[in-house]
Amino acid sequence: MDKDRFDRQLRFILEADKEKNILRQTHLSGHGRRENDSEHAWHMALMAYLLREYSNEEIDIAKTMLMCLIHDIVEIDAGDTYAYDDDAKETQADRERQAAERLFGMLPEDQGHELRTLFEEFESQSTPEARFARAMDNFQPLLLNDSNGGSDWLEHQVRYDQVMKRHD
Secondary structure, three states: OOHHHHHHHHHHHHHHHHHHHOEEEEEOOOOOOEEEHHHHHHHHHHHHHHHHHHOOOOOOHHHHHHHHHHOOOOHHHHOOOOOOOHHHHHHHHHHHHHHHHHHHHOOOHHHHHHHHHHHHHHHHOOOHHHHHHHHHHHHHHHHHHHHOOOHHHHHOOOOHHHHHHHOO
């Protein structure tokens, strides 16, 4: 066993656990508490698996699910950017790029490169898997907000046209 490799993997795993501390604006269904990033990612991965038959293109479901699981890990450093916060969106890409460098750099080079590539693929929406994962990323909070009567949108004064534009 390569002890350095194992130690780097464990450090990353413990760092990734911090994703549970990143609260999102979306509440759990049934007007529960606010969800965290790791719950969002898990829910997206489950949705991708269950709804894969609705993809417009053939997808590798394992790759898509892994993309769902890691797509927001950068928010450990970058913080969550609310979908309707135009000011925060201006700096989002730079904050997330810096976070990706640090976080994926913690891993052994091969795994860091693999996860960083998946993260960038998700961001660029350049493959069928990335496009489907992005669809789940957009659909999941929409579904939760709908289940709560739109209360998160009301709380943040998000208008119907803003929601429609985002999901066009």
